[in-house]
Amino acid sequence: MNSLKRMFGGNTRQFGMIFALIALILFFQWQTGGNTLTPTNVINLFNGNAYILILAIGMVLVIIAGHIDLSVGSVAAFAGVVVAISIRDWGIPWYLGIVLGLVLGALIGAWQGFWVAYVGIPAFIVTLAGMLLFRGANQYVGESNTIPVPEAFQFIGAGYLPEVGPVTGYNNLTVLLGLLAVGFFVYQEFSNRRRTAQIGSEVQPLWISVAKLVLLAAAILYVTSLFATGRPGTSFPIPGLILAVLVIIFAFISNKTVVGRHVYAVGGNRHAAELSGVQSKRVNFLVMMNMSILAALAGMIFVGRSTASGPFDGVGWELDAIAAVFIGGAAVTGGVGTVIGSVIGGLVMAVLNNGLQLMGIGADMTQIIKGLVLLIAVAFDVYNKSQGKPSIIGLLTRNFGGGRNKPDAPSAPEENPAAREAVGTKQVL
Amino acid sequence: MDNHTILEMQSITKEFPGVKALDNVSLSVTAGEIHAICGENGAGKSTLMKVLSGLYPYGDYQGQIVFQGKEMQFRDIRSSEAAGIVIIHQELALIPELSIAENIFLGNEPTRFGVIDWDKVNLSAVELLARVGLSEDPTTKIKDIGVGKQQLVEIAKALSKSVKLLILDEPTAALNEADSQHLLDLMSGLRSKGISCIMISHKLNEIEQIADSITIIRDGKAIETLHIKNDGVDEDRIIRGMVGRSLESRFPDHTPKIGETFFEVRNWTVGHPNVADRLVCKNSSFKVRRGEIVGFAGLMGAGRTELARSVFGRSYGNFKSGQIFKDGKEVTYKSVPQAIEAGLAYVTEDRKSLGLNLLDDIKTTTVSANLKKITHNFVVDNDEEYRVAEEYRKSLRTKTPSVNEGVAKLSGGNQQKVVLSKWMFTDPDLLILDEPTRGIDVGAKYEIYGIIQKLADQGKGVIVISSELPELLGLSDRIYTIFEGSITGEVTREQASQESLMKLMTASRKSA
Numbered sequence: 001m002n003s004l005k006r007m008f009g010g011n012t013r014q015f016g017m018i019f020a021l022i023a024l025i026l027f028f029q030w031q032t033g034g035n036t037l038t039p040t041n042v043i044n045l046f047n048g049n050a051y052i053l054i055l056a057i058g059m060v061l062v063i064i065a066g067h068i069d070l071s072v073g074s075v076a077a078f079a080g081v082v083v084a085i086s087i088r089d090w091g092i093p094w095y096l097g098i099v100l101g102l103v104l105g106a107l108i109g110a111w112q113g114f115w116v117a118y119v120g121i122p123a124f125i126v127t128l129a130g131m132l133l134f135r136g137a138n139q140y141v142g143e144s145n146t147i148p149v150p151e152a153f154q155f156i157g158a159g160y161l162p163e164v165g166p167v168t169g170y171n172n173l174t175v176l177l178g179l180l181a182v183g184f185f186v187y188q189e190f191s192n193r194r195r196t197a198q199i200g201s202e203v204q205p206l207w208i209s210v211a212k213l214v215l216l217a218a219a220i221l222y223v224t225s226l227f228a229t230g231r232p233g234t235s236f237p238i239p240g241l242i243l244a245v246l247v248i249i250f251a252f253i254s255n256k257t258v259v260g261r262h263v264y265a266v267g268g269n270r271h272a273a274e275l276s277g278v279q280s281k282r283v284n285f286l287v288m289m290n291m292s293i294l295a296a297l298a299g300m301i302f303v304g305r306s307t308a309s310g311p312f313d314g315v316g317w318e319l320d321a322i323a324a325v326f327i328g329g330a331a332v333t334g335g336v337g338t339v340i341g342s343v344i345g346g347l348v349m350a351v352l353n354n355g356l357q358l359m360g361i362g363a364d365m366t367q368i369i370k371g372l373v374l375l376i377a378v379a380f381d382v383y384n385k386s387q388g389k390p391s392i393i394g395l396l397t398r399n400f401g402g403g404r405n406k407p408d409a410p411s412a413p414e415e416n417p418a419a420r421e422a423v424g425t426k427q428v429l
Numbered sequence: 430m431d432n433h434t435i436l437e438m439q440s441i442t443k444e445f446p447g448v449k450a451l452d453n454v455s456l457s458v459t460a461g462e463i464h465a466i467c468g469e470n471g472a473g474k475s476t477l478m479k480v481l482s483g484l485y486p487y488g489d490y491q492g493q494i495v496f497q498g499k500e501m502q503f504r505d506i507r508s509s510e511a512a513g514i515v516i517i518h519q520e521l522a523l524i525p526e527l528s529i530a531e532n533i534f535l536g537n538e539p540t541r542f543g544v545i546d547w548d549k550v551n552l553s554a555v556e557l558l559a560r561v562g563l564s565e566d567p568t569t570k571i572k573d574i575g576v577g578k579q580q581l582v583e584i585a586k587a588l589s590k591s592v593k594l595l596i597l598d599e600p601t602a603a604l605n606e607a608d609s610q611h612l613l614d615l616m617s618g619l620r621s622k623g624i625s626c627i628m629i630s631h632k633l634n635e636i637e638q639i640a641d642s643i644t645i646i647r648d649g650k651a652i653e654t655l656h657i658k659n660d661g662v663d664e665d666r667i668i669r670g671m672v673g674r675s676l677e678s679r680f681p682d683h684t685p686k687i688g689e690t691f692f693e694v695r696n697w698t699v700g701h702p703n704v705a706d707r708l709v710c711k712n713s714s715f716k717v718r719r720g721e722i723v724g725f726a727g728l729m730g731a732g733r734t735e736l737a738r739s740v741f742g743r744s745y746g747n748f749k750s751g752q753i754f755k756d757g758k759e760v761t762y763k764s765v766p767q768a769i770e771a772g773l774a775y776v777t778e779d780r781k782s783l784g785l786n787l788l789d790d791i792k793t794t795t796v797s798a799n800l801k802k803i804t805h806n807f808v809v810d811n812d813e814e815y816r817v818a819e820e821y822r823k824s825l826r827t828k829t830p831s832v833n834e835g836v837a838k839l840s841g842g843n844q845q846k847v848v849l850s851k852w853m854f855t856d857p858d859l860l861i862l863d864e865p866t867r868g869i870d871v872g873a874k875y876e877i878y879g880i881i882q883k884l885a886d887q888g889k890g891v892i893v894i895s896s897e898l899p900e901l902l903g904l905s906d907r908i909y910t911i912f913e914g915s916i917t918g919e920v921t922r923e924q925a926s927q928e929s930l931m932k933l934m935t936a937s938r939k940s941a
Contacts, residue, residue, distance in 0.1 A: 199815045256808050258800045265797060268786035275744060275775065275783055276798040276851070277766040335788045 021348055022219075028355030035358050036351075039230035042223065043237055047158070047305060049350035050239030051076070051298035053343050055321035056328070057250050058287075058294035060342040063325050064254075065287045066267040066334030067116060067123035071130030072321060073314035075292050076299025078134040079104050083300055084147040084309035094153040098300060105296025108134065109289030117284035131318070139311045148308040157304020159238035170228035171235035178224025182217045189213055239301050243343075246294070251339045263287060268335030323370075324349055327377045348373070435460040435625050436481075436514075436594055441492035443476055443485060450476045451490070454651045456644055458594065463616060463626045465636040467671055468646035469896065474629050477646065478596055481627075482516040483509040497593070513593035517583045519602055523571045530554035530567035533586045557585040561615055577608030584615065595619065596627045601635060602730055613639050631728045633664045633935050645670040664935075665928070672898060672927040679875065680903040683882045687906060688719030692859050692890055697751035699739040709735040709746050711914045717859060717890035722881060724905030725894040726930050732914035733894045734778055737861045741775040742768035755858075769798060772858035776848055778867060778894070780841070784848050787837040791829060792818035794836050794847050799855045821850035825880060842873025849880060859890045866900060878904055898927045910934050 028036040035041060055072050062069045083101040086092050092100070108130070115126040161173040168175075189209050196203050227236045254260040265273035266280045274280050298317070303309045328345025330337030352373060356366045436458040443451040451473050458464045468474050479485050481494065483503030494501045496512055503509040506516075523532050530551050539549045554567035561581045571579060580600060587595055597616075601609040609632075616626055616639060630636055636643060643662065645652045652670055655662045693716040701707035709732050717723050727733045738745035740753065742765035753760050755771065762768040768775075777783040785794060795818040796803055803813040818832040825846045829839060836847055845865065852860060862881065866874045881904065885891050895901050901908055908925050910918040910933035918933035 195812055199812055199819070256811070258804055258807070258809060261793070261797070261800055261809060264788075265786055268788040269782070271783045272777075272786050273797075274765060275741075275777060277769040279764075279766060335786065 018344065021344055021351065024348060024351050024355070028351065028358065032355065032358040036355055037226065039226045039234070041354065041358070042226045043230050043234055045350055045354050046240040046243075047237045048354075049346065050237070050243045051302045051305075052317060052320045052324065052350070053243050053346040054246060054294055054298045054301070055317060056324040056342040056346045057246055057339055058291035059318075059321040060325045060328065060330055060337045060339055061250070061254065061263055061287045062123070062291050063322075063330045063332075064267045064334060064337045065263050065284060066270070067284065067288065068322065069112075069123060069127045069288065069291045069295075070318045071112065071127040071134060072291065072295040072298070073317035074131045074134035074138065075105065075108050075295040075314075076302065076317060077138040077309070077311075077313040077315075078108070078141070078299070079296035080299035080303040080309040080313055081138050081142040081147060083153075084149050084303055085141065087149060087153060088147060094150060094155075097149075097153060098156065101296045101300045102293055105293040106289060108296070109292030110285075112292060113285035113288035116288050117281040123288065138313070142309060142311060144311040146308040146310045149303055154304045154307055156238055156242070157301045157306070159304075160233065160235040161238070161241070163235075170225070171230075174224060174228040174236040177236060177241075178220055178228070181220050181224075185216055185220075186213055239305070242297075242301065247339060247343055254339050259283070259286065264335060266334075320349065321346070323374050327374060329381065345377075348377075433459045435497060437493075437495040438477070438481065439493040439495065441477065441480055441490055441494075443480055443490040450649055451480070452649045454492075454646065454649070456651065457654070458625055458627060459641070460625055461620055461623050462641040463620055463628060463639055465640035465643045466627060466629045466646060467631075467633075467636065467643055467667055469671055469898075472646045472671075473649040474646055475598065476649075478516060478598065478627070478629065481509070482506055482514060482596065510590050513591060514596065515587035515590055515592040515594075516596040517580075517587060517598065517600065519599040521576075521579050521583055523579055523582060525572035526570060528568045528570055529558070529565060529574070529582050529585075532571055532582060533557060533567075533589050535586075537590065553589065554585070557588050558582075560588055561585045562611070575608070576603045577605070577611065580604065580608070580612060581615070584619075592624060594625045594627065596629075598629045599631065599730075600628065601630065601632060609635070631935060633667050636667065637662070637664060643667060647671065664932075668928055668931045668935075672931060679878075679899070681875065681879045681882060685722070685906050686720045686886060686888075688721075688888065690716045690718045691756050692717040693754040694740055695752045695754070697736065697740065698749040699735060699745070699751075700747035700749050702746050708749070709914050710739060713751075713911075713914075713916045715909050715916060715919075717892060719888045719890060720885050721906050722885050722891045722893060722904055724901035724908035725892060725911060726898065726901050726908050727894075727896075727911035727934050729896060731911045731934065733911050734863055735914070736911070737775060737863055737892065737894060740768075741765065741773055741861060744768075744775075769855055769857075772856075773861070774798075774852035774855055774857035774859070775861045776845075776852055776863060776865060778864035780844055780848060780868075785836050785844060788835070790835050791822070791827070791832040791839075791847055795821055795832070795850050795854060798851050802854070817854060818850075821846075821853065825850055826876065840873075841867075842869040842877070845869055845873070845877060846880075849877070853884070857889065859892070860884060861892045861894070863894045864896065865893060866895070866897070874900075898930055901925075901930070902927065 025036060055076075059069060059072070079101045082104055083097045086100055087094060087097045112123075112126050112130050115121045116123045161171060161177070163171060163173075165172040189212070193203055193209060254263065262273070262278045262280075262283045265276070265278050266283045270280055299314060302313055306313075324346030325337060325342045326332070326345070327348055328337065328341035328343070330342065349370060352370055353366060356369060361369075434457055436456070438454065438456040441451050441454045441456075442449065454473070454477060456464075456466075456477065466474050466477070476485075480490050483505050486504045487502035494503070496514065501509075501512060503512070509516075524535070527535070530553075533554050534550050538545045539553070540546060541549075551567045558565060558567060558581075561584050563578055563581045563585070565574060565578065571582065574582075580603075584595070600612055604612065613635060616628070619626065628636070628640065637657065640657055642654060642656045644654045645667065647670070655666070655670070660666075693714075695714045697710050697713045698708060699710040701709050713736055715723070725733045725737070735745055739748060740762075742762045744765050753762065760771060762771055762773070781787065786797075789797070792814050796814050800809060803810045803817065815832060821827070822829065822832055827839075827843050827846045827850075829843060836844055839847065849865075865881065866877055869877065881891055881893065893901065893904055902922070902925055905925075906922055908920050908922070908930065909916050910920075910930055912934055918930075920929065920933075
C-alpha cells in the first residue's frame with residue numbers, strides 16, 4: 001500500500017504542471033462549447049505565442065542566474081526594424097536579414113552583458129535603461145513608421161510545414177513530426193530505465209512507465225492530428241518548429257553542459273561557485289547575451305507574422321516572459337528553474353488568454369484573471385515548499401532532461417545558526 | 430544576595446536540539462565593576478549574553494535572572510533595554526546612511542505631538558557625545574566616521590537609554606591601538622559613574638588591564654570566577670582556565686610520512702577589500718612539505734582565513750605583495766580557476782554561505798569543482814557523475830539514502846564530507862581546510878580527521894586552520910600561530926602546548 005502510494009505520488013508529481021495545463025484546456029473546451037481544441041484555434045495559439053515562449057527560454061536562464069531582463073521587448077522591436085529596413089532599403093536577401101538580426105542581438109546582448117557582468121550594475125537597471133534605449137532606437141531608425149517585409153521573410157513568422165508526399169488527408173510532415181516526438185519520448189523513457197538500472201538506483205515499475213508513455217503519446221498524437229487537419233494551407237507552424245528546436249537545445253544546454261551547470265551554480269550561490277572555480281562574470285555575460293539573441297529572433301518572428309515592423313512591437317513582452325518563467329517554477333532568488341517548466345508556464349498564460357477571449361471576456365477581466373493566476377500559482381508553490389511538501393510547479397521534468405528542482409526545506413537543527421554554534425560547543429569536551 | 434550585586438544569573442541552562450549550549454551557568458556582577466567573560470570560540474559566551482539580553486526569551490532557557498534585586502523575564506531586546514541592560518555587538522548595529530544623532534535615537538525618537546523633535550535630538554546627541562568624549566557634529570553620517578568612533582556612538586546610544594549594565598562583545602576587535610585605549614579609558618570612566626560593564630574579549634592584556642573580575646566559560650560551563658586584584662590573576666592564569674583540559678584520544682593513530690618542501694609562500698601581504706590602509710595579512714611566510722599536516726592557529730579575525738583565501742587565487746582582499754613557490758618554481762595564481770588548475774583546494778570555514786549551493790544535490794556538488802573531468806564533447810556525463818559521487822559516498826561513508834538527495838538535508842558532518850569529496854575529486858596537491866570540523870559532532874570529527882590523515886599519506890600537503898587548539902595539537906605535524914595578520918610563531922608538534930600556542934595567538938606581552 002505504502003509503496004504503491006509512493007510510486008503513484010512520484011508519478012503524479014512529474015505530471016503536475018502538465019495536469020494543470022490540461023485541466024485548463026479542458027475547462028475552456030467545455031466553456032467555449034468545443035471551440036478551444038479546433039485546428040484553427042490551436043494553430044493560432046501557437047502562432048500568436050511562439051515569440052513569448054522563445055523569450056521565456058532565454059529569460060529562465062537569466063532568472064536562474066539571479067538576474068532579470070526588462071529590455072527584451074525593445075530589443076526585439078529594434079532588431080525587427082533594422083532587419084526590415086535592411087531588406088527593404090539595402091536589398092539584402094531575407095536569410096541574410098535573419099543573420100543580421102541575430103548578430104545585432106548578440107551585439108546588444110554583449111553591450112548589456114558588459115554592464116551587468118563586468119561593471120557590476122544590477123541587470124534590473126541595465127535592462128531598464130536598455131528598454132528605453134532600444135525602444136527609442138527602434139522608433140528613431142524606423143522613423144516611427146511601419147516597415148513591411150517581403151513574403152519570403154514572412155515565412156519564419158507565418159509559414160507552415162509544406163504539403164509533401166501522397167495525399168492522405170493529413171499534412172504528412174506534421175504527422176511525421178508527431179510520430180518522431182512519440183518515438184523520442186519512448187526511447188528516452190526506456191534508455192532512462194536502462195541507465196537507472198545500470199547505475200543501481202531504484203527503477204520505477206514498468207506499468208508506470210507504460211502508462212506515462214501511453215498518456216503522453218495520446219496527447220501528442222491528438223495535438224498532431226489537430227495540426228495536420230487544419231484548413232488547407234495550414235499545418236504545424238514554422239514558429240512552433242523553431243520553438244521546439246530551441247526547447248530541445250536549451251533544455252540540453254541547461255542540463256547537460258558545463259556552462260548550463262555553471263548558470264545554476266552562480267544563481268544558487270555565487271560565492272560558493274566562484275570558490276569552486278566558476279567564472280561567474282563570464283556566465284553572467286553569456287546569459288545576458290543569449291537573452292538578447294533570442295529577443296532578436298522573437299522580434300523577427302513577430303515581424304514576419306505581422307508582415308511589417310512597427311514602432312510599438314514588443315511592448316510588454318518582457319512581463320509576459322517573466323510571468324511565464326515564474327509560473328513555470330523559477331525562484332526570484334535564482335538557482336531554480338527549468339526551460340521546459342517555463343515553456344509550460346508560458347503555455348498556461350497563452351491558453352488563459354486565448355480561452356478567455358473565446359469566451360468573450362474582455363481584456364480588462366483577462367488581465368485581472370492573469371494577474372491572479374500568476375500570484376496564486378507562485379503562492380501555492382511557496383506554501384508547498386514551506387510545508388516541506390514537494391513543489392508541484394516546476395517538478396514535471398525530472399525524467400525528461402529538463403533540469404533540476406529545489407530540494408525540500410533543509411532539516412531544522414542545521415538551519416538554526418545558534419544551534420550550529422552550540423554544536424561546536426559540545427565538541428570541545 | 431548583597432546590595433552590591435547588580436546582576437545575578439542563576440543556573441542558566443540553554444539547550445538546542447541535542448546539545449547543551451549552557452549547562453547550569455551562574456554569573457554574578459557587582460555594581461560598578463567591569464566583569465570580563467573569557468572562553469574559547471564556541472564556549473558559550475555569546476549564548477549566555479543572548480539569554481541575558483532577551484534574544485532568547487524567557488522560557489527558552491532554564492534558570493533565573495535577577496537584576497537589581499528583581500527577577501526578570503525578558504521577552505525581547507526591548508524589554509531588557511527598558512530594564513537598563515544594553516548589549517553592543519561585535520558587528521555594530523548602526524545605519525551607515527543616517528546621521529550620528531539619528532542613529533543614537535533610532536527607535537527611541539523624542540517627539541512633540543507625534544513629530545520628531547529634531548532640535549532636541551541633536552542637542553541631546555551633543556551632550557551624549559560629550560560624555561563618551563567624541564567631538565563630532567551629530568549630523569555627520571555614520572559612514573563618514575571610523576570604526577573607533579562608531580563604537581563610541583554605540584556607547585552613546587546605550588547611554589541615551591539610561592543604561593545600567595553595558596555588555597560589550599569584543600569591543601576592541603576592530604580597533605587600532607589608540608582607539609582601543611580610548612575605549613578602555615571610557616569604560617573605566619563609566620565604571621566610576623556607577624555603570625557596570627560585561628566585556629567579552631580575547632585580548633587578555635586588555636582584560637588584565639581593566640577588568641575587576643573574570644568569569645571563565647568552557648564547554649558551556651562556568652569554570653571559575655576570579656578577582657583580578659585579590660586572586661593575583663595574570664594572563665597565564667586566565668589561559669590555564671580557558672584551555673584547562675587534557676587531550677583524550679580523539680584522533681586516529683597516525684605516523685606521518687613527511688617528504689620535502691613543495692609549497693612555500695613568502696612575505697605575503699594583503700590589504701583589506703574595503704578599507705584602504707588596513708592590512709589583513711602582513712608579511713606572512715610559511716611552507717608546507719609533502720605528506721605534512723600544517724596547523725594554522727589563531728583566534729577568529731586574526732587573518733587566518735584571509736591569508737588562506739588570498740593564496741587561493743587571490744579570492745579575498747587586495748593583493749599587495751608576496752611570492753608563491755611550488756615545487757621550487759615561482760608561480761602566480763591570479764584567479765581561483767588558476768589555483769585549482771595548479772592543484773590547490775580550499776575548503777571554507779563557512780560551509781553554508783561559501784562552500785555549498787544548498788539548492789544542489791550531492792552528486793552535482795561532488796563534481797562541481799572538476800566538471801571538466803566528466804565532460805566529453807561538451808556533454809556532462811550524468812552516469813559518470815553518479816558513479817563518482819557514489820564512490821566518494823562509500824569511501825567517506827557519507828550517511829545519505831542516495832546521492833540524489835539535496836545537500837541541504839544533510840547534517841553538518843555529512844555536508845563536510847560532500848565538500849571534501851568535491852575537492853578530493855580535483856586531485857589537489859595542497860588542501861587548505863578552514864575550520865574543517867566546525868559544527869560537526871564528535872563521531873564525524875573523528876572520521877574527518879581520518880580522511881585528513883589519509884590525504885596527507887597520499888603525499889598531499891594539508892593546511893588545517895582551526896580555533897580549537899586540541900584539534901591542532903592532535904592533528905598537526907607543525908603549527909604556525911597568527912595574530913592580527915602576522916605569523917607570530919612556528920612550533921613543531923612536540924614543542925607545542927595549548928598554553929604556548931595561546932600566548933602566541935594572543936601576542937601576550939610575555940611571549941613564550
